[in-house]
Amino acid sequence: MYWRRNLSEFRDLSKLINEGNEDKIIASEVSGNDKSSEVITQVVETQNAETKEIDFNEKRKPFDVGLFSREVSNKAEGKNKVYAQLAQNISSYDISDGCIRSVVYKLLGTPVKDFRDRWLPISFRATLGNACHDFIQGTTDQFSEGEVSLKVPSIRFSGRLDNLNGNNVLAEIKSCTYTDYSKIIKTQRPRNADFYQTIAYKYILENHLEEAKNPGVPTRSGVPSLDMYDIDTIQFLYLAHDITASDVEDLGTSLKLVKSVKQQLNSKRNPFYFITSLILDTNCFDVEPYILFVKNKITRINEYLVANKLPPETDEFTNKKKCFFCMYNNVCDIR
Numbered sequence: 001m002y003w004r005r006n007l008s009e010f011r012d013l014s015k016l017i018n019e020g021n022e023d024k025i026i027a028s029e030v031s032g033n034d035k036s037s038e039v040i041t042q043v044v045e046t047q048n049a050e051t052k053e054i055d056f057n058e059k060r061k062p063f064d065v066g067l068f069s070r071e072v073s074n075k076a077e078g079k080n081k082v083y084a085q086l087a088q089n090i091s092s093y094d095i096s097d098g099c100i101r102s103v104v105y106k107l108l109g110t111p112v113k114d115f116r117d118r119w120l121p122i123s124f125r126a127t128l129g130n131a132c133h134d135f136i137q138g139t140t141d142q143f144s145e146g147e148v149s150l151k152v153p154s155i156r157f158s159g160r161l162d163n164l165n166g167n168n169v170l171a172e173i174k175s176c177t178y179t180d181y182s183k184i185i186k187t188q189r190p191r192n193a194d195f196y197q198t199i200a201y202k203y204i205l206e207n208h209l210e211e212a213k214n215p216g217v218p219t220r221s222g223v224p225s226l227d228m229y230d231i232d233t234i235q236f237l238y239l240a241h242d243i244t245a246s247d248v249e250d251l252g253t254s255l256k257l258v259k260s261v262k263q264q265l266n267s268k269r270n271p272f273y274f275i276t277s278l279i280l281d282t283n284c285f286d287v288e289p290y291i292l293f294v295k296n297k298i299t300r301i302n303e304y305l306v307a308n309k310l311p312p313e314t315d316e317f318t319n320k321k322k323c324f325f326c327m328y329n330n331v332c333d334i335r
C-alpha cells in the first residue's frame with residue numbers, strides 16, 4: 001500500500017535523525033565542519049531554463065498564489081511593453097476588432113503609461129489558446145499549408161493565418177469559452193471579429209499576394225506557397241476550453257453549460273464535442289461589403305499615419321466599446 005510505504009519511510013527517517021546519524025543526511029558533518037555556518041549551494045536550471053543558485057541552508061517557502069498573481073502581472077507588463085515598442089504594422093486583430101484610434105496611437109509610437117493587463121487571467125487564456133492551436137496543428141495532416149505569414153509593407157499590414165488547403169480553403173483555429181461556444185453552435189455563426197479576421201486574410205491573399213510572397217521581407221513563419229488564391233471556403237475550428245469564464249457566476253453554472261453543450265452535440269458518439277467546425281461558402285453570400293470594410297480600414301489607418309493625425313470620434317472605425325481594455329485610455333480625450 002502506498003501510504004504504508006510512505007509511513008515506513010517516514011519512520012526510518014525519524015530513526016535516522018534520533019540516532020544522531022545526520023552525517024547520512026548532510027555531508028558537512030563528515031568533514032567536521034560546523035553545519036550551521038556552512039553554506040551548501042548548488043547551481044540548478046529552473047523551469048524557465050535560467051540558472052539559479054540554491055542555498056540549502058535557506059528555508060524556502062511553498063508556492064504562493066498571491067505572489068503568482070503579481071508575477072503574472074509583471075510578466076504581462078514586460079511582454080506588452082516589448083510588443084508596443086516593436087509594433088510597426090497593422091495586425092489582423094486591428095482590422096477585425098480594434099478601435100482605429102488605438103491602432104493609430106500604437107503606430108505613431110504614443111507612450112503608454114501602464115502596460116499591465118486589465119484582467120490578469122487573460123495570459124492564462126492565451127496559453128490555453130496556444131495549446132489548442134498546437135494540438136490541432138501538431139496532429140493533423142489535412143492542410144496543405146500551416147502558419148502562413150502575410151506581410152505587406154506597402155500597406156503596413158502584417159498577419160499570420162492558421163491554415164490553407166489548396167488555393168481555396170482558409171481555416172482559422174479559435175479557442176473560446178463555453179459561453180461563446182454554446183452561442184456559436186446554437187446560431188451556427190462565427191464571432192464577428194473572427195469573421196473579419198478571415199476576410200482580411202482573404203483580401204490580402206487575393207490582392208497583395210506578390211508582395212506577401214516577397215522573400216526579401218523577414219517573416220516569423222512561411223509565406224504563401226501558391227501563385228494564386230481564390231478563397232471560396234472559410235472554415236472556423238472552434239475549441240471550447242474554458243469553463244471559468246468571467247461571464248459565468250459560478251462553477252455549477254459552468255458545468256451545466258458544458259452538459260447542455262454535450263447534449264446538443266450528442267457527445268456520446270463524439271469524444272471531441274468541444275471542437276466544432278463552421279464552414280462559410282463565399283459563393284452563398286455577398287462577400288464584397290466585408291472586403292470593402294477591410295480595404296477601407298487599412299486605407300484609412302494609412303491616411304491618418306501619413307497625415308500624423310488621430311482619427312476623430314466620428315470616424316466609423318472608432319470603437320468606444322474597446323475603451324476599458326485600451327492601453328491608450330489615459331491619453332485618449334474621447335473615451
Ligand code: SF4
Pocket residue numbers: 099100101102105318319320321322323324326327328329332333334335
Ligand atoms: S480609449 Fe477608446 S476611443 Fe480612445 S483609442 Fe482607446 S478604444 Fe479608442
